[in-house]
Amino acid sequence: MYNNRLALRGLLLPLVLLCAPSFADVKPYITMTVEHGLNTECKTCPRSLCPNQLAYDNYEDIFNATCWTRGTKIMGSNMWLKSEAGCYVTKYDLVEYDGEFQNDLVYCGEESEEQHLTEEDATLQYKTECNICPFISCDTIAYLKEETDVTLTCWTDQGQMIIDDPFWMKTSNNCYVAQKGLYSKPDITYLDNCGPIPWLEQNDHNNENNTSEINKRDPETLPAPVELGTQYLINVTVGEEYAYCRMCPQETCKSKKRYEFDQEVWLQCLAQTNGTWWSETTDFCYVKNSDFWQSPEGDNYRNPLCENFEDPEEVEN
Template identity: 60%
Template structure:
């Protein structure tokens, strides 16, 4: 009797397993909730295969695990053969993990191309390759970086449109590096949509320079820090900023104060490149509306010595105080 019952239980279990297996769907139709990247692997540092814009229809055929995005590490393989985070598609009434097959252990692997680099100037690391995107990190000069891919479609900085993705999952302009990396050793980043920290924050880990915590408080703090100086008008996207000297001579000083030592003197109509904006100081007291800027010679020139207005001609001109003093830390 016991043996007969055990056999019946085994048969019932097999039938139940077969039924569950039969319920796995070959694919599920869904829609992109945000503009998002579809990647070659389910990791935020992997290159992009394509872009889905908000409300684009797509079909997903299996699930896998990858980088945690906004608290969710489930990624879905689309009908384009690339991976999209579950967070970026409309909420599904069922459960992708039970309703779709697992993509397999190989799907979780991350293969990256890596090249070392170092910043020459103060550099914003942005979530997409233009200064109109959210700033993920402010990097001081001499900050060591690891680059993972490159794009030729970034914002033109002086004469160079190439931006590179770092292991911080953000992009830096090639023009801000000491030397051009050999991009033959780096894979292309692929198409890149306009992204926002508020809905695409990566919870991949932390380090002092090129990883950041992804808690909500950190996101709020970075959003606050990344705001442009309120007095600066939206006149165009520029960084590094190109200006010309409007006085016979312009003193470039060690710090943003007329009492600071002159380190360099610029002449009338000389072309300069500015890194960041600073307010003047009288001792330790900050003087509002007294605009200075640090040039690529790492000294400060006063706004009144330039043809252009530091308080009105530039958009999202970063404040010097946001950058670490020592990029090696």
């Protein structure tokens, strides 16, 4: 009986060895190249809302990927790669790899999939475009109305100057709002710095990360903003003896405020009624654009349309 057991064990041993996993093909790293024409972010965790540690904003940047993990689904793929710098890049932004990362690299571990965020609540004072990066010319992800509550996740002072303020805040909508549009400046000592931010485009960086549903609408389904210059919350001056600011963009609407000649006025958005352009001011009333020295709908400005900020269901009702 004992000899039979030995013989059986001798037969099983080769089978066990054949079935045992082999790590001979696992590589210490794989050199990856950023897809030509794409900028990308290297994040502190594999989630869209996480701050950036690095930004790859030169075509065909190269880095060494040391392991793979799962995170926010970007353009249909939830795979992210950890660079030798210790930050994570979405697989979608990289040149296609001739192989399987799950076979050729080690898994980064369950802890790598966790999302670590700082958060602070804030409320918008004005109508605000929430952009994919902190510049007026970046794609608008959401049009947020005044009095909208937002959750801030990080801050940057490298954004486009709005009036006198370069600070922008990333929100849980996974887009950036100008600090100037908030009721008050947040205490950034409680928030992470967003890190370096490259130029991004919505068509190449669409994500499925369960971001806030507050006014989360595709701008392409709404009337397109006027394609002009690069301004937001612009200041103009009254060119008539008086400029009446009305409750709605029509001459027959009740006047809420009267501006005087050469008075500086700040504008939020544009509205058109029967071929006449009006602007909603930060006093939440409308002035005919012809009452200003400047032409807010003209070539030097890019103001969003006021209707972009309205709920389509409310408009229909």
